Amino acid sequence: MVRSRDRQTPVETLEPVAGNGLIDRRALLGRGMVLAGAMSTGIGPASAAAEPLADDPWSLEVGDPMPPYQGPSKFEAKVVRTLSNPNNEPRNSHARTPHHLLEGTITPNGLHFNINHGGVPNIDPEKHRLVIHGLVKQPTEFTLDTLSRYPMVSRVTFIECGGNSAPLFSPEPLQENIQALHGLVSCAEWTGVKLSTLLEETGIDPRAKWFVAEGADSPHLSRSVPVKKALDDAMIALYQNGERLNPGNGYPMRLLLPGYEGNMNVKFLRRIKLVEQPAMSYYEARTYSQILPSGKAYRFYFLQEVKSFITRPSHGMALKGPGLYEISGLAYSGNGRIEKVMVSADAGQSWAQAALQEPVLSKAFTRFRMPWRWDGGPATLQSRAWDEAGNVQPTRAEFVATRGELAKKPPVLAFPNQHFNSITSWGVASSGEVAHVYA
Amino acid sequence: MVRSRDRQTPVETLEPVAGNGLIDRRALLGRGMVLAGAMSTGIGPASAAAEPLADDPWSLEVGDPMPPYQGPSKFEAKVVRTLSNPNNEPRNSHARTPHHLLEGTITPNGLHFNINHGGVPNIDPEKHRLVIHGLVKQPTEFTLDTLSRYPMVSRVTFIECGGNSAPLFSPEPLQENIQALHGLVSCAEWTGVKLSTLLEETGIDPRAKWFVAEGADSPHLSRSVPVKKALDDAMIALYQNGERLNPGNGYPMRLLLPGYEGNMNVKFLRRIKLVEQPAMSYYEARTYSQILPSGKAYRFYFLQEVKSFITRPSHGMALKGPGLYEISGLAYSGNGRIEKVMVSADAGQSWAQAALQEPVLSKAFTRFRMPWRWDGGPATLQSRAWDEAGNVQPTRAEFVATRGELAKKPPVLAFPNQHFNSITSWGVASSGEVAHVYA
Numbered sequence: 001m002v003r004s005r006d007r008q009t010p011v012e013t014l015e016p017v018a019g020n021g022l023i024d025r026r027a028l029l030g031r032g033m034v035l036a037g038a039m040s041t042g043i044g045p046a047s048a049a050a051e052p053l054a055d056d057p058w059s060l061e062v063g064d065p066m067p068p069y070q071g072p073s074k075f076e077a078k079v080v081r082t083l084s085n086p087n088n089e090p091r092n093s094h095a096r097t098p099h100h101l102l103e104g105t106i107t108p109n110g111l112h113f114n115i116n117h118g119g120v121p122n123i124d125p126e127k128h129r130l131v132i133h134g135l136v137k138q139p140t141e142f143t144l145d146t147l148s149r150y151p152m153v154s155r156v157t158f159i160e161c162g163g164n165s166a167p168l169f170s171p172e173p174l175q176e177n178i179q180a181l182h183g184l185v186s187c188a189e190w191t192g193v194k195l196s197t198l199l200e201e202t203g204i205d206p207r208a209k210w211f212v213a214e215g216a217d218s219p220h221l222s223r224s225v226p227v228k229k230a231l232d233d234a235m236i237a238l239y240q241n242g243e244r245l246n247p248g249n250g251y252p253m254r255l256l257l258p259g260y261e262g263n264m265n266v267k268f269l270r271r272i273k274l275v276e277q278p279a280m281s282y283y284e285a286r287t288y289s290q291i292l293p294s295g296k297a298y299r300f301y302f303l304q305e306v307k308s309f310i311t312r313p314s315h316g317m318a319l320k321g322p323g324l325y326e327i328s329g330l331a332y333s334g335n336g337r338i339e340k341v342m343v344s345a346d347a348g349q350s351w352a353q354a355a356l357q358e359p360v361l362s363k364a365f366t367r368f369r370m371p372w373r374w375d376g377g378p379a380t381l382q383s384r385a386w387d388e389a390g391n392v393q394p395t396r397a398e399f400v401a402t403r404g405e406l407a408k409k410p411p412v413l414a415f416p417n418q419h420f421n422s423i424t425s426w427g428v429a430s431s432g433e434v435a436h437v438y439a
Numbered sequence: 440m441v442r443s444r445d446r447q448t449p450v451e452t453l454e455p456v457a458g459n460g461l462i463d464r465r466a467l468l469g470r471g472m473v474l475a476g477a478m479s480t481g482i483g484p485a486s487a488a489a490e491p492l493a494d495d496p497w498s499l500e501v502g503d504p505m506p507p508y509q510g511p512s513k514f515e516a517k518v519v520r521t522l523s524n525p526n527n528e529p530r531n532s533h534a535r536t537p538h539h540l541l542e543g544t545i546t547p548n549g550l551h552f553n554i555n556h557g558g559v560p561n562i563d564p565e566k567h568r569l570v571i572h573g574l575v576k577q578p579t580e581f582t583l584d585t586l587s588r589y590p591m592v593s594r595v596t597f598i599e600c601g602g603n604s605a606p607l608f609s610p611e612p613l614q615e616n617i618q619a620l621h622g623l624v625s626c627a628e629w630t631g632v633k634l635s636t637l638l639e640e641t642g643i644d645p646r647a648k649w650f651v652a653e654g655a656d657s658p659h660l661s662r663s664v665p666v667k668k669a670l671d672d673a674m675i676a677l678y679q680n681g682e683r684l685n686p687g688n689g690y691p692m693r694l695l696l697p698g699y700e701g702n703m704n705v706k707f708l709r710r711i712k713l714v715e716q717p718a719m720s721y722y723e724a725r726t727y728s729q730i731l732p733s734g735k736a737y738r739f740y741f742l743q744e745v746k747s748f749i750t751r752p753s754h755g756m757a758l759k760g761p762g763l764y765e766i767s768g769l770a771y772s773g774n775g776r777i778e779k780v781m782v783s784a785d786a787g788q789s790w791a792q793a794a795l796q797e798p799v800l801s802k803a804f805t806r807f808r809m810p811w812r813w814d815g816g817p818a819t820l821q822s823r824a825w826d827e828a829g830n831v832q833p834t835r836a837e838f839v840a841t842r843g844e845l846a847k848k849p850p851v852l853a854f855p856n857q858h859f860n861s862i863t864s865w866g867v868a869s870s871g872e873v874a875h876v877y878a
Binding site: 051066069072075095107151248324326 | 504515547629678690
């Protein structure tokens with residue numbers, strides 16, 4: 001019954017598969033690489049080692065009452081979003097997801113990233129309405145109650161701000177952690193009504209080629225979206241990880257456009273208007289346009305392209321001495337499923353394939369993992385993802401050659417571009433400290 | 440480009456597929472069944488109907504600041520767990536998930552069910568230790584930091600109390616909602632280290648056939664588990680939907696035994712002791728044993744068997760007049776994947792197959808959905824699930840014939856049994872009101 005370690009873990013699978021200590025992703029660790037301390041009181045395999053176990057204070061007292069809505073432990077008070085505008089001054093507000101402190105693929109609702117342009121509105125769901133009008137056969141108004149009677153769908157998908165990772169346009173690596181660099185992307189299970197189902201109700205005038213989605217918060221953010229996306233996988237999302245949308249995520253309803261840049265997934269959705277031409281709204285013509293080094297701009301850039309980054313270890317962490325570690329990270333693509341992720345520990349000189357956590361879902365976070373034996377010397381960790389459409393993350397050099405980078409000297413007015421998706425590099429020093437580097 | 444509704448929705452797919460208005464699960468609804476009101480100001484397909492849209496108060500003011508950790512809208516204050524012991528008296532405490540108010544398959548962390556026997560402890564993760572000892576070759580102690588260096592895995596799985604659904608042992612249907620009847624089951628994405636990985640480190644003495652898992656909270660709840668499960672899919676879970684376990688769910692670590700009854704997934708885990716025989720601990724010999732009508736008891740009953748229930752509509756809701764509705768519910772099995780779910784609107788006289796939301800994962804919630812046209816007459820809604828191992832939910836009559844039911848008259852000392860998994864029935868009256876019935 002009891003399995004032999006030797007049969008389970010052939011020595012050869014523990015051999016490195018790429019430079020600087022990357023180990024085959026199928027390898028179990030084996031007892032030869034014990035990380036934990038053998039117990040000082042252990043006197044043999046069948047002993048009653050350490051009994052009775054010492055009781056800590058929480059083993060000797062009654063705990064707290066159960067709350068109706070459970071929040072995290074008080075010991076996790078540091079696991080929060082960082083805020084760009086905590087005093088709610090009259091400008092936009094960012095709240096970034098702390099990916100270095102999370103694991104798995106679902107972002108808990110409390111930590112989903114947010115960008116709002118007019119604060120977080122308090123919308124009464126009984127009074128909120130969604131109107132579908134313009135080039136439709138029957139303009140129609142929907143209440144939340146009515147929407148709940150239509151066939152629903154659920155899907156796990158990421159949402160990413162077009163400006164996520166923009167700090168990597170800097171000519172020198174910013175000494176910031178992954179929350180600052182890549183914190184404007186999150187992933188949840190969304191449930192709602194497909195927009196195509198509602199357009200079956202309203203009918204579509206054949207002249208309609210676009211729709212304009214508009215939010216009910218004070219900036220009335222609006223974006224133009226091709227009707228083709230409405231008939232594909234667009235959703236009016238009502239639930240986020242099982243419960244109603246959080247206020248910062250568009251309560252009581254938002255547009256969900258899987259794979260498209262965050263701001264197009266219009267929150268507090270109050271209007272879908274079918275039109276012949278894009279509206280060239282303020283937010284799409286100015287705030288979310290992407291300027292190229294030539295001075296020209298991409299008119300529309302919907303897709304969030306294939307990206308990956310290592311979340312652990314990452315900038316700001318410190319390894320506690322040589323030995324075995326797990327490299328863990330996230331990969332995703334607006335084009336579909338992640339096909340593979342390669343990891344390097346020697347700045348891209350050699351690569352090994354990471355394990356992908358099943359199920360690998362389309363346009364969703366995919367967790368990748370790779371065992372690594374750190375020898376105590378300098379190392380540079382990178383990940384590079386491929387999606388099922390054949391796209392691959394560019395190197396940073398390839399990327400900035402096309403898309404530009406910030407000027408080396410002030411004044412630095414703004415990041416020159418969005419949709420940054422090249423490789424992120426973490427430098428591990430002999431001290432064990434991990435820092436953001438370019439490599 | 441614009442699809443024709445007539446090609447999309449052939450009339451024949453809207454014909455009923457079973458009695459009392461069940462419609463083919465592949466049917467779109469079609470404009471012939473408009474639920475929403477056409478706008479009173481709508482004057483034609485290409486009009487600027489209802490423009491400008493009226494501005495509600497939240498469209499005219501700046502919203503709230505973003506919080507570091509976002510909670511639900513104040514309008515969702517009723518979406519909470521119900522508590523059996525809000526004053527934390529010296530007995531166990533239950534907190535039940537409000538499934539009638541949720542959608543999708545992930546239970547948000549704030550609403551995951553909990554049962555604790557000594558309140559919710561405040562465990563310092565820096566000081567907490569996991570010990571693996573007994574019949575192992577090398578007794579070993581693990582800190583949270585050490586565990587984070589091992590290869591991790593993520594999986595979505597439900598956890599269900601063995602006593603969930605026990606109110607259905609009552610000889611008369613209790614007039615309670617689904618939170619009271621089935622609120623002791625939830626589903627999350629869990630991430631941690633497989634127990635088999637740690638046992639590779641410690642080695643296993645060939646005499647070990649069981650292990651005893653023990654919690655660090657004051658009741659030190661302990662359960663015996665076959666070593667076979669440890670070498671299969673048992674996990675030391677550290678994260679729940681991306682963030683560290685919530686305090687009520689075992690922070691900082693719990694045993695996860697996918698498909699096994701809830702209390703065996705020992706929370707606040709401090710010890711795994713390998714042994715030759717089960718320990719017959721208080722909780723397994725008394726609290727969580729299952730007594731049969733003969734007076735005998737099942738010695739061990741680990742598996743949570745195939746079950747399903749309709750969450751919407753369900754007891755306590757009221758349909759707003761005849762017309763189209765979506766029937767939505769949850770199915771799951773400790774044996775593996777859900778194979779199919781059948782739905783009846785006429786108390787089991789006829790059945791139609793529900794749509795299952797992909798991905799259908801092993802030992803996880805599967806959301807099923809079925810369109811239904813209510814004609815305004817009495818209806819009895821039921822769901823019945825099959826799992827991939829070929830198990831089917833029993834009818835209530837079949838189930839209580841084997842397992843017994845409560846006495847019809849007081850004194851009623853306790854529910855006679857656990858692991859109730861038969862069909863749940865909701866009666867829809869002509870008024871639209873929905874009540875728990877036996878059928």
